[in-house]
Amino acid sequence: MTKPRDYESIPGTYVYDGERGRIGYALNMFCMSLNKAENRKRFKENEAAYLDRFALNAEQRRTVLERDWLGMLRVGGNIYYTIKIAFCDGLTFQDVAGMMSGVSKETYAQMMLAGGRSPEGNRYKDQTPPEIEHG
């Protein structure tokens, strides 16, 4: 049985659970609207005006307008949703993944070609696993 939120010990990971769902709903539903071509066009024409249609708070608005991809996750963004903003900008999943992990596009692409980010040293925030993992 998975203990509630025992995944919080995983570094650099924002699990879209009920807590994030409570704060992220409006932000993600804005992203969902970008599935329609006419909405993508309207968003690109005037981003701020388009965002007025959704009940985003000030920080959520900022993260969208500044394309702060990590920031979006921290204020309730779900990657399957926020990626739609990136598609609107002509970016790929790999472009955004590089930006979130804080390295250049080339460095990130090279890491993936070399087999990806190793789980070694990336399993626990403090790098010391608890004595008993109820997993």
Added chain:
Amino acid sequence: MAKIVAGIATSHVPAIGAAMDRGMTGTPYWDPLFKGYGPAREWLARLAPDVAIIVYNDHASAFSLEIIPTFLIGVGDKFPIADEGFGPRPVPTVLGHPALAWHLAESLILDEFDMTIANEMPVDHGLTVPLSVTCGQTKAWPFPVIPLCVNVVQYPPPTGARCFKLGIAIRRAVERFDQDLRVVIYGTGGMSHQLQGERAGLINRQFDTAFLDGMTRDPLALARITHTEYMREAGSEGVEMVMWHVMRGALDENVTEIYRHYHVPASNTAAGLLILENRSPA
């Protein structure tokens, strides 16, 4: 009587579909991945199933956060291709199999699996990339498809153990259908990948290899892997692998591994493909 004759597990990375749609499969980046799909396509063409059940997840295409079905079955006669934010993929409309799909919906619910039923929904890369990978580029898909959609976008997805039991119930239901149909079942998603956060790009070849091995050797042990273990070991989006257990649960206890292919990277993902056949004669 209908019968499940084989299972296919495959990743459903959107970039794999895009590479096919843009004619880039022969580039040095994509060639090693696509070469490995060749034997799977030949095997599937020889098998020529009458219908496929494809277990996949929707990626904010047909369903938003407005309503989040944990398990859903598509009973319509056709499923259009979704616009996921970059226009619909240029692939054929997916045709359904309403007679078998309704039989499954009724049987599963009476067997205590509380399915959501969808008459109309678009399908996204989660379903179409597995079709593209195993059928190639075509004007019409070679068989009708029953979409079986599992939530993995809003935590928590159903557990691996629950998915395995759903597979067992699917098999029971298929075998009670009164037409002679040879059915193939797909489990899709995975393998190790993380699309989000500072830890994006995580790949765990060791975990993936053990998972591929375990599908034949000890699927019940695999079905007990917790969500946290998937996320820690195989990346936050690696939890998609729960969907492979639906496929595995629908097969015999003893299966033969017919083929496997594993390649890193497909964009941010370790792409895996596994073909399993029942030991008992089809």
